[in-house]
Amino acid sequence: MTQSTDLHDLTVAELAQHLRSHKVSAVETAQHFLNRAQQYQHLGAFLDKSPEVTLAQARACDARLAAGTAGPLEGVPMAHKDIFVTRDFATTAGSRMLEGYRSPFDATVVSRLAEAGVVTLGKLNCDEFAMGSANENSAFGPVKNPWDITRTPGGSSGGSAAAVAARLTPAATGTDTGGSIRQPASFCGITGIKPTYGRASRYGMVAFASSLDQAGVLARTAQDCALLLSSMCGPDPDRDSTSLEVPAEDFTLKLTDPIAGLRIGVPAEFFGKGLAPEVRTAVDDALKQYEALGARLVPISLPRTELSIPVYYIIAPAEASSNLSRFDGVKFGHRAKDFKDLNDMYEQTRAEGFGDEVKRRIMIGTYVLSHGYYDAYYLQAQKIRRMIADDFQQAFQQCDVIAGPVAPTVAWPLGGHGNDPLADYLADIFTLPASLAGLPGMSLPVGFDTENLPVGMQLIGNHLTESRLLNVAHRFQQATDWHTRRPQGI
Numbered sequence: 001m002t003q004s005t006d007l008h009d010l011t012v013a014e015l016a017q018h019l020r021s022h023k024v025s026a027v028e029t030a031q032h033f034l035n036r037a038q039q040y041q042h043l044g045a046f047l048d049k050s051p052e053v054t055l056a057q058a059r060a061c062d063a064r065l066a067a068g069t070a071g072p073l074e075g076v077p078m079a080h081k082d083i084f085v086t087r088d089f090a091t092t093a094g095s096r097m098l099e100g101y102r103s104p105f106d107a108t109v110v111s112r113l114a115e116a117g118v119v120t121l122g123k124l125n126c127d128e129f130a131m132g133s134a135n136e137n138s139a140f141g142p143v144k145n146p147w148d149i150t151r152t153p154g155g156s157s158g159g160s161a162a163a164v165a166a167r168l169t170p171a172a173t174g175t176d177t178g179g180s181i182r183q184p185a186s187f188c189g190i191t192g193i194k195p196t197y198g199r200a201s202r203y204g205m206v207a208f209a210s211s212l213d214q215a216g217v218l219a220r221t222a223q224d225c226a227l228l229l230s231s232m233c234g235p236d237p238d239r240d241s242t243s244l245e246v247p248a249e250d251f252t253l254k255l256t257d258p259i260a261g262l263r264i265g266v267p268a269e270f271f272g273k274g275l276a277p278e279v280r281t282a283v284d285d286a287l288k289q290y291e292a293l294g295a296r297l298v299p300i301s302l303p304r305t306e307l308s309i310p311v312y313y314i315i316a317p318a319e320a321s322s323n324l325s326r327f328d329g330v331k332f333g334h335r336a337k338d339f340k341d342l343n344d345m346y347e348q349t350r351a352e353g354f355g356d357e358v359k360r361r362i363m364i365g366t367y368v369l370s371h372g373y374y375d376a377y378y379l380q381a382q383k384i385r386r387m388i389a390d391d392f393q394q395a396f397q398q399c400d401v402i403a404g405p406v407a408p409t410v411a412w413p414l415g416g417h418g419n420d421p422l423a424d425y426l427a428d429i430f431t432l433p434a435s436l437a438g439l440p441g442m443s444l445p446v447g448f449d450t451e452n453l454p455v456g457m458q459l460i461g462n463h464l465t466e467s468r469l470l471n472v473a474h475r476f477q478q479a480t481d482w483h484t485r486r487p488q489g490i
């Protein structure tokens with residue numbers, strides 16, 4: 001039997017193998033990770049845990065492992081971003097509005113993983129309604145970056161990234177609307193993938209911007225991401241009409257394919273001023289490593305990269321203002337106590353329940369959709385969104401994947417952007433374009449700055465090329481060891 005202290009060092013692939021061969025039980029594994037979550041509580045990664053539920057799930061896994069009816073991920077523990085609704089754990093979306101809320105059902109992604117044998121450790125902190133880049137917009141406190149607890153883990157899936165980096169869970173779900181899987185993965189030195197828009201069902205994901213929201217996964221290796229994504233994705237026609245009618249795929253099949261001859265597009269606009277020199281160096285070195293592996297670098301242009309910021313920060317708030325109208329004190333969660341009449345109840349409830357950033361977005365969104373401004377802002381943004389998507393199609397005529405930085409800097413200090421939401425928005429520049437185009441994107445660790453903070457590289461593929469992206473990332477991880485580094489004290 002494995003020493004239980006080693007369990008958190010195993011990858012998902014290794015852990016699944018240990019469980020299948022009865023080297024360790026699902027209950028032991030779950031208990032080990034529950035203990036770790038307790039030990040590292042100060043990171044603020046978890047919002048809800050329920051050890052009885054987790055251990056009951058693990059016991060059921062052990063029964064299936066004994067009976068020979070185990071799923072591919074039987075007994076592997078995971079935690080979910082608190083944007084996915086869960087029957088057995090509270091779901092808050094990081095908001096007071098949903099404090100104590102319990103969904104009557106599980107999100108499709110959660111139930112698919114459970115069917116594959118995953119045990120749920122709990123729910124992970126995130127920015128309120130996934131709006132943010134630093135996890136500081138959570139109503140339940142920020143998350144600390146395990147590499148430096150004075151820094152942000154990134155956002156909005158900050159709890160997911162911190163928990164994986166601190167080895168409190170071998171992997172976690174996340175959602176990415178404009179970078180919320182890729183950027184925290186980069187800031188925490190782990191691997192994350194946002195698949196093509198529509199690959200994973202949005203059913204049971206608390207909606208932020210429905211034309212952009214996409215579920216994905218954060219883990220330590222590309223191989224683990226491939227394993228988990230294979231269980232998460234697939235059509236869900238009865239519950240999410242935007243889920244693609246593309247059959248579930250085994251994303252592990254092409255992991256080890258050779259990448260000799262691969263054409264990597266390097267967009268000039270991703271390497272301009274504003275990119276921190278140490279981030280640039282790490283990404284440049286990674287590109288050299290790819291050349292050593294037989295890939296060819298192709299200079300490309302994504303000319304509307306800068307425009308993706310205003311375009312995203314019009315479209316996402318517009319959709320959010322509509323989606324968040326459902327939180328009115330009647331249907332879900334919080335309701336104000338003292339009110340004069342129905343309108344007053346709505347107003348008080350929303351004033352009390354939503355945080356500042358969410359209110360800001362609702363106001364911006366309502367404004368850009370209002371009569372007289374719709375054409376000037378929303379419609380214009382939609383037109384440019386289309387051009388951004390077309391720019392990618394042009395680029396993919398010359399290359400197979402696109403590579404560049406995930407973010408202009410490493411993780412910044414908590415509170416470092418002060419009360420300046422624009423500073424957060426601008427830092428999203430490299431992740432927004434792929435989101436607007438609905439393309440799959442990943443982040444993989446490629447180095448550190450002089451303060452030992454991780455740097456991530458982004459890989460962007462054309463629609464439905466997740467297998468290729470994961471293959472490209474996996475080959476890099478076979479040749480390097482950045483993804484195996486761990487924060488001090490972890």
Ligand code: GLN
Pocket residue numbers: 130131132133155156175176177178179180181208316428
């Ligand atoms: N940082 C971006 C925002 O605040 C992206 C968030 C996300 O992907 N959920 O909207």
